Structure formats: C-alpha cells, structure tokens
Amino acid sequence: MFILPNNVTIIEVGPRDGLQNDKKQVDTQHKLTFIRALQGAGITEMELTSFVSPKWVPQMADAKEIIAKTQHIGRQFVLAPNAKGAELALEAGVRSIAVFVGVSNSFNEKNINRTTAKSMEALQAVIATLKAAGVFVRACISTAFYCPYEGKINPEETLALCHWFAAFGVDELSVADTIGMANPQESYDLFKTLKEELPNVLLTAHFHDTRKMAMANIFAALQAGIDRFDTSAGGLGGCPFAPGATGNVATEDVVHMLDTLGIQTGVDVKKVCEAVQVIAPYVSRSIDTGMYRLFLNGQ
Template sequence: MNIPEKVTIIEVGPRDGLQNEKKQVPTDAKISFIKRLKNAGLKEMELTSFVSPKWVPQMGDAKEVIEACLDNERNFVLAPNRKGIDRVYETDVKHVAVFVGVSSSFNKKNINKTTEESMEELKPIITELKQKGYFVRACISTSFYCPYDGKIDPENVVALCTQFADYGVDELSVADTIGMANPLESYELFKKLNDVLGDRLLLTAHFHDTRGMALANVFASLQAGISRFDTSAGGLGGCPFAPGATGNVATEDVVYMLEQMGIETGVDLPELHKAIQGISTHVSRKIESKYYNLNDKTHSLS
C-alpha cells in the first residue's frame, strides 16, 4: 500500500472543538488545555478565532488565549473577514486561517455571503497577508456534502481549491463538514486534489465522525497521498451552521490507529489523555472516543 511513514496532526480542539460548546469554558481552562496538548507533542494547532462574540461567544477571549499560548510553532488563528484580520495584526500571530464553503447556501448561512462574494473579499486579504509574511491556511467547508444542497460536485471543490492556490495560500484544509463522505469518495477527491495541487501547497484532510466513517476516510486519504490531518482531542466539535454535524474525528483514535500501523505521529498518547481529562469537566458533551474510554476503563480497573 502507498502510505506515508510519517503523518502530521493539526489539533483543532481549542478552536473548532470548543466553538460550539454550550457551556462557557473558562479562559484558564482553555489555556491549560492548549498547553497540555502541546506537551503531548501536538505542534500545529488552531488556537482560537477572531469572530464576533455575538455569534460565537465561546471565542470572546481570543486575545487572552493567544497571549498565553503563542509559540514558534504553527499556531493558527481563524479570521473570517477584514475585521478579524485587523485584529490579527494587533497580535504576534503569524499563521492565519480563512474559510469558505464550496456550497453557497452553507456560506450564506455561515457568513451571509455567497462563495463567489467570499472569494472576492478574500483575494486582496490573502495577497496582503502573504506580502506581510504570514502563513495562510484556507479551510474549505462542505467539500463532500452540504446540509442544504446535498452532494457537492468534486469538480467544484477542485476549482475552488485551485482558485485559492492561485491566490497564494500555503495550505488547504478540505473538510467533510457534516460527516457524510465515504472512503471511496475521500480517496477519489484527495487523489484528484493531490494530483492537481500537491506540488503547489500543503493538503490537509478534515473529517467529522457523524456517521462513524472518519477513521476509514483517514485511511482512504492516506492511500491518496495525504499525510496531514485535522483532528480534535476527545472528538470535540461540530459546526453551528451545519445541522446534524457532530464532532471532529478524535485525535487520540487517529493517532492510535496510525501508530499501530507503524506511522509516526510524534504524539504522546498518555499525555494527550491527560489533556482530554482536563477539559472534559468543562464541556457539556460526553467524551466518546474509543481510545479515551478504553483507557479510562483500564485505569479504573487497575
């Protein structure tokens, strides 16, 4: 099989994992969570986002989190528009994530713009960021299915990703936002993206586990040449603008699977388990990942 010897995990728990959490997570708990994740070897991470506190109150403490947790690794901050970018400029952040949905219906629900309108707004912003020396990550939502428009044409995904590549982004994070993709669809889309764009930028796969197929989709993407994956500790997450979307694929389950396959991740699973334990008391949803719960049972029996 054509699978990589090493995989990079991009931890999205502190941002994507917590943004839709109903309970307000204390700032010090977020900071502790991030530091424990870093201690577990997770170097690339979404720290937080500069979005309106009115719409996403959980991210209202973004500046405090950044000041406490920023280091020399790739620490991404999501900034969806000009206001967010201007707030980035007030910090020492050098790695920025922007996003757009392939589906205009989803994009309208999310940020009240069509996909085309978002791309028009983002083009000068990305040019400006690159001129200032920023690393730019573009997050591509609804790359397989949309809760409003159904199945997405893969050619539309490739076209949008190519447009971002032409804008000069450094990385594409291509997401199965509502967790409907199957392994064959994952392989085919990422194989096509890798063939077309793999030499121009970093390609990252982002799966949700809504229907229990995320690990299978990770495996299919490995075979398509992908070696970067967004994951969320504890499987936390979900999109407030995508009805039915549950958590991201759990970091610990992905790491365990890859390590069992002999693929290096650089992640310390026992330390990761501690990070999840620490945040679990601050979130309303139960941690349901297989690795985490198996370890909890093992600990309780010993």
C-alpha cells in the same frame, strides 16, 4: 499492499473548532491548560482560537488573551473569517492565520450571508495583505463533499475552489467533510486528484465522524498520499450551520490507528487523553471516544 506515508502531521483543532460552539462558556484558564497539555503531548500544529465578533461567537471573546498567554510551539493558527479578524490577529502578533469558505452557496449564505463567489472576492484582498505581511495562510474548504442544504457536491466545484485559493497564494488547504457524509472512495478520489493538480500546496484532510466513517476516510486519504489531518482531542466540535453534524474525528483515536500502522506522528496518545481529561469537566458534551474510554479504564 498499501502505500502509506512514513510520517503524518496532526493538526489539533480542539481549542478552536472543538470549543467555539459548546453550550458551556469555557473559562480562559481552562482553555490555556488544555492547550498546554496538548502541546505537552507532542502537538506542534494547532488551531488556538478565532478572531470573530464576540456577539456571534462569545466562546472566542478571549482570543487576544489566549494568544498572549500561549507559548507558540511550532505552527499555531487562529481563524480570521474576514478583514477585521485578520487585522486583529496581526495586531496580536499571529503568524499563521486560517480563512474559510464553503463550496456550497447555500452553506455560505447560512453561515456568513454571502455566496461562495462573493466570499472569495472579499478574501482575495485579505489573503494578499496576509501574504505581504509574511503570514502563513491556511484556507479551510467547508462542504467539500456534501452540503446539509444542497446534498452531494460536484467534485469539480471543490477542485475549482481549491484552485482559486491556490491562485491567491495560500500555503495550505484544509479540505473538510463538514457533515460527515463522505465515503472512502470519495475521499480517495478527491484527495488523489488534489495531490496531482496542486503539488505545491500543503493538503490537509478534515473529517467529521457523524456516520462513523472518519477513520475509514482517513485511511483512504492516506492511500491517496495525504499526510496531514485535522483532528480534535476528545472528538470535540461540530457545526451549528450543519444540522446533525457531530464532532471532529478524535485525535487520540487517529494517533492510535497511525501508531498501529507504524506511521510516526510524534504525538503521545496517553498524553492526549490526559489533555481531554483536563477539558472534559468544562464542556457540555459527554466524551466517549475509543481511546479515551480505555484510558479512563486504565487500559
């Protein structure tokens, strides 16, 4: 018999992680309508946008406007990859900020031109500033299982990076299977160890569905005691620095699975699908998740 949590928190990452690398430039008003529809579906934790250079991520150039025009229901995150981004987020009045580092040196060098160690050195002062300002800090751990350049990651390296962030005082760790190569045993083992070693840090699992293993990995993480999951409405997203990586696991599919298991999320699957329908005409990829397809067919 499986021991599963009674309640799970869904952290919606579609407006940021889902849209930031889309080939189409999505109008600000469409993003806001999408965000409001997701909030109407019961989502209380969400990545709204990212304070990054518009030169590198033009999709997020409207970050300040998104923050100003979004009703902050529950915990609404922005991504701030460096000191400048954090400064801009604080000026915009953001109270929950995410930072990120990959376990893999190669991934970090391709992504932000720094090794993992150098990235952490730079983030230590950023996190200290954010915590001093009373901000909730979320640390996103990329390539926690596999790297597109280095292959399988030693779990001890992932654990060490998580402990490093915990020592900096972060409130949450979002641990990601960035290229969707993890299997359920690896998911269970890593998250079980993290639960045991870091009992005072919120732990969130973030799975990509590249090899259609995300749902199995989520079920394994549930058994390991994880009750927080990053998901993306419509399965939107991907990683430009991870060749072959597809989108995140779809919010509507995860919530449906949890519903059938009797696990409460407070999220309405139909309303999530309605939110997907809002954004679908404005993104480059075709959305064909299980629950969204059924929704379009009136089922």
